[in-house]
Amino acid sequence: MKAPAKINLSLDVLHKRSDGYHEVNMVMTTIDLADRVELTDLYSDTIQIISHNRFVPDDERNLAYQAAKLLKEKLGVRRGVAISITKHIPVAAGLAGGSSDAAATLRGLNKLWGLGLSLDELAEIGAEIGSDVPFCVYGGTAVARGRGEKIEHIPAPPPCWVILAKPTIGVSTADVYRNLQLQSVHHPDVDGMVAAIKEKNYEKICALAGNVLESVTLNMHPKVAQIKEQMKRFGADVSLMSGSGPTVFGLIQHDSRLQRVYNGLRGFCEQVYAVRLIGERHEQ
Ligand SMILES: C[C@@](CO)(OP(=O)(O)O)[C@H](O)COP(=O)(O)OP(=O)(O)OC[C@H]1O[C@@H](n2ccc(N)nc2=O)[C@H](O)[C@@H]1O
Numbered sequence: 292m293k294a295p296a297k298i299n300l301s302l303d304v305l306h307k308r309s310d311g312y313h314e315v316n317m318v319m320t321t322i323d324l325a326d327r328v329e330l331t332d333l334y335s336d337t338i339q340i341i342s343h344n345r346f347v348p349d350d351e352r353n354l355a356y357q358a359a360k361l362l363k364e365k366l367g368v369r370r371g372v373a374i375s376i377t378k379h380i381p382v383a384a385g386l387a388g389g390s391s392d393a394a395a396t397l398r399g400l401n402k403l404w405g406l407g408l409s410l411d412e413l414a415e416i417g418a419e420i421g422s423d424v425p426f427c428v429y430g431g432t433a434v435a436r437g438r439g440e441k442i443e444h445i446p447a448p449p450p451c452w453v454i455l456a457k458p459t460i461g462v463s464t465a466d467v468y469r470n471l472q473l474q475s476v477h478h479p480d481v482d483g484m485v486a487a488i489k490e491k492n493y494e495k496i497c498a499l500a501g502n503v504l505e506s507v508t509l510n511m512h513p514k515v516a517q518i519k520e521q522m523k524r525f526g527a528d529v530s531l532m533s534g535s536g537p538t539v540f541g542l543i544q545h546d547s548r549l550q551r552v553y554n555g556l557r558g559f560c561e562q563v564y565a566v567r568l569i570g571e572r573h574e575q
C-alpha cells in the first residue's frame with residue numbers, strides 16, 4: 292500500500308474544546324511523497340511491525356499497529372499480520388506520516404481480510420487512532436473540521452511542484468497546540484482558499500495560504516522561520532509551514548524555478564524533497 296504525506300494549505304484553529312482538543316478548520320491535500328506499507332498474513336494471531344527506521348516504534352505505539360488492533364477487535368478478526376513499513380516521509384514532521392501508515396493499514400487489511408468496509412467506515416475507525424487519520428483514509432483534497440475528523444471533499448488544486456524542507460528539529464503537536472495564543476493570531480481565510488481551489492486559481496491559492504500554528508513553532512524555532520524566508524527568496528511562489536511543523540513547504544508552478552529553489556535549500560537544510568502535488572482521492 293502507498294501511504295502518501297499531506298500538507299495543510301490553510302490551517303485555522305477556532306477555539307479550545309472542553310475535551311482538550313482544538314476545533315480546527317483546515318484544507319489538506321496529498322502529495323507524492325509516500326511510505327510503503329506491506330501487509331503479510333501470519334499463521335499466528337499476532338500483529339508484527341517491521342520498520343528499519345530508528346525513529347519509528349515497532350510495537351503497540353506504532354499507529355499502523357493500532358490500526359490493525361482496532362480492526363481486529365471491532366470486526367472479531369482472528370488472523371495475524373506482519374506490517375512492514377518503509378519510511379520515506381520524515382517522522383514527526385507535520386506531514387502525517389504515521390497517520391497515513393495507519394490509514395494504509397486500514398485500507399489494506401480491509402482488502403486482505405475481505406471485510407467489505409467502506410472508506411467512510413474505515414475513516415470512522417481511523418478517528419479513534421488520531422485526528423489526521425480519517426483524511427489519510429481518503430487522501431485527495433479536503434476541508435477538515437471538528438478536531439480534524441470531519442471531512443468535506445473538494446477538487447484537487449491545479450498541478451504544481453511541492454518543495455519540502457525539514458530541519459532536524461523535534462516538534463510535539465500537543466506542545467504546539469498547548470502554546471497557541473488564539474487572541475493574538477492572524478486567522479487565514481479558509482473559505483477563500485476553498486474557493487480558490489475550486490476556481491483552480493493558483494495565484495489566489497498562493498496568496499491565501501496560511502497556518503495559525505506558525506505563530507507558535509516559528510517563535511520556538513527561528514530556524515523554521517529562516518527556512519520559510521529562504522524558500523521564498525530562492526523563488527518559491529509561496530512558502531508555509533505544514534501542520535504543527537517543523538517542515539516548510541513551497542509551491543512552484545514553473546519547472547525552471549524548481550532546481551534553483553531545491554539547490555538553494557540543500558545548502559541550508561538537511562532534508563529537502565521536490566515532489567508533485569497529487570490532490571486526488573484513493574480508490575475504494
Ligand atoms: C496539526 C495537524 C494538522 O493537520 O497535523 P500534524 O502537525 O500532526 O501533522 C493535526 O491537527 C494533528 O493531528 P494528529 O497528529 O493526528 O493529532 P492527534 O494525534 O489526534 O493529537 C495529538 C495531540 O494534539 C493536540 N490536538 C490535536 C488535534 C486537534 N484538533 N487539537 C489538538 O489540541 C492534542 O493535545 C492531542 O493530544
Ligand SMILES: Nc1ncnc2c1ncn2[C@@H]1O[C@H](COP(=O)(O)OP(=O)(O)O)[C@@H](O)[C@H]1O
Binds near residue numbers: 376381387392
Ligand atoms: N508508522 C509511524 N510512522 C512514523 N511515526 C510513528 C508511526 N507510528 C507512531 N509514530 C510516532 O508518532 C509520532 C508522530 O509521527 P508523524 O505521524 O510522522 O508526525 P506528524 O504527526 O507530525 O505528522 C512520532 O514521533 C512517532 O514516534
